[in-house]
Amino acid sequence: MADxxxxxxxxxxxxxxxxxxxxxxxxxxxxxxxxxxxIIRRVSVAMYEGEINMVIHADGxxxxxxxxxxxxxxxxxxxxxxxxDINLAMQEGYSTAPDNIRSxxxxxxxxxxxxxxxxxxxxxxxxxxxxxTIYMTVNA
Amino acid sequence: xxxxxxxxxxxxxxxCLPEPDREVTGGxxxxxxxxxxxxxxxxDAWITIMSNxxxxxxxxxxxxxxxxLAEGVSPDDGVLQRAETQGxxxxxxxxxxxxxxxxxxxxx
Numbered sequence: 373m374a375d376x377x378x379x380x381x382x383x384x385x386x387x388x389x390x391x392x393x394x395x396x397x398x399x400x401x402x403x404x405x406x407x408x409x410x411i412i413r414r415v416s417v418a419m420y421e422g423e424i425n426m427v428i429h430a431d432g433x434x435x436x437x438x439x440x441x442x443x444x445x446x447x448x449x450x451x452x453x454x455x456x457d458i459n460l461a462m463q464e465g466y467s468t469a470p471d472n473i474r475s476x477x478x479x480x481x482x483x484x485x486x487x488x489x490x491x492x493x494x495x496x497x498x499x500x501x502x503x504x505t506i507y508m509t510v511n512a
Numbered sequence: 513x514x515x516x517x518x519x520x521x522x523x524x525x526x527x528c529l530p531e532p533d534r535e536v537t538g539g540x541x542x543x544x545x546x547x548x549x550x551x552x553x554x555x556d557a558w559i560t561i562m563s564n565x566x567x568x569x570x571x572x573x574x575x576x577x578x579x580x581l582a583e584g585v586s587p588d589d590g591v592l593q594r595a596e597t598q599g600x601x602x603x604x605x606x607x608x609x610x611x612x613x614x615x616x617x618x619x620x
Contacts, residue, residue, distance in 0.1 A: 389590075392569030396598065399573060409554070409575075416573045417549050424546075477562045482546035489550060 377405075377439045383423050383450075385432025388476070394435050395420035405439065407512055414490040415444050415510050421483040422448040422506060428473050429453065430504065446491075446508040454500035462488065513619060515578045515601045518557065522615055524580065524603040527587065528595045534577040538620065541613045549574045559612050563587045571600045578602065580616070582609040 379401065381394035399416040419435060426433040430452020438445040455461045462484050469479025488494050493509040516532035518524070537555035542548045543562045549570055552558055558576040560567065563585045571579050578601035581587065587602065595602050605612050 389565040392566070392573070396569065396572055413554060413573070413575055420569065420573050421546060421549065476564055476566060477543055477545040478566070480544040480546050482544070482550055486546055486550045 375440065379437040379439070381435040381437075383426050383432045383435055385427055385430065388427055388473075391423050391427045392420050395423055398437055402439070402444070407444075411444070411510060411512050415446065418487045418490040418508055418510070419446050419448075421486045422446070422508075424478055425483050426450045426452070428469050428478065433503075440512075442512050443492075444510045444512060446506075446510075448506045448508075449503070450505075451503040454502055454504055455496065455498040456500050458496050458498060515557075515603070518578070518616065518619065519603050521619060522605070522612075524605050526601075527581070527604050528592045528600070528602040530596050530599045531601055534601060536577045536616075536620070539613060539616050540576065541609050545570045552576055557616050559609050559616070561585050561609060563591065565591055565594060567591070568594045568598060568600050571595075572598045580605060580612055582607060582612045 395416045399412055402412045430450035433450030436447040460466055464485045465481040467479045467481035473479045491508040492511045495507045498504040513536050515534045518536050519526050536557050538553055540552035540556045541559040543560050545566055552574050554575040556576040557578050557580055559580045559582055561583050581604040584606040
């Protein structure tokens with residue numbers, strides 16, 4: 373394998389039902405690269421939560437995945453409203469999702485906590501009114 | 513116990529069975545999708561009453577052995593087609609989530 377393989381995805385903010393397509397593609401790509409099944413599961417779930425967040429809150433965004441031999445980096449970037457209080461947003465159960473999203477089974481306030489739970493490193497940069505960038509790393 | 517065996521033993525309706533030989537090693541019951549992704553384990557039978565397209569993505573990523581739709585709910589348009597292409601097994605029972613959970617637990 374090359375030192376680093378990059379994958380870029382545009383996340384469509386209009387189509388809630390297609391959310392997750394990038395995560396599913398990453399799952400398949402990592403499987404082809406013969407990563408451990410649990411590593412693949414952690415990467416794809418963390419990325420899916422990020423995708424859903426971007427669709428719910430930010431009208432879409434981009435996902436970049438850098439695959440190294442020893443780790444996988446995921447960078448999620450949006451130009452949404454930003455997160456005013458990151459510590460509050462990280463609490464399990466805290467959610468600002470609207471009712472129509474909750475009726476689909478999302479908005480339980482588990483997105484960011486799950487992303488942290490499933491990754492070995494996570495950093496959030498957010499500015500209100502400008503957007504949010506999330507960096508996640510899963511060690512392989 | 514495989515998904516196919518689970519389906520036959522408990523009299524579930526096989527709505528979509530692309531991977532009938534997947535082994536069922538546990539179970540998880542829940543309708544909040546992020547909660548399911550955070551808690552369900554690979555190989556679980558996931559019991560839910562949610563029936564929208566997102567359950568296929570969640571199952572595809574969290575990797576349960578199958579989804580069991582409780583209360584006889586009908587999947588939304590496109591769910592079964594997407595499940596077939598992504599290798600997600602979907603069964604259905606007319607019983608409620610509690611009863612389905614109990615009868616699956618009894619077999620594990």
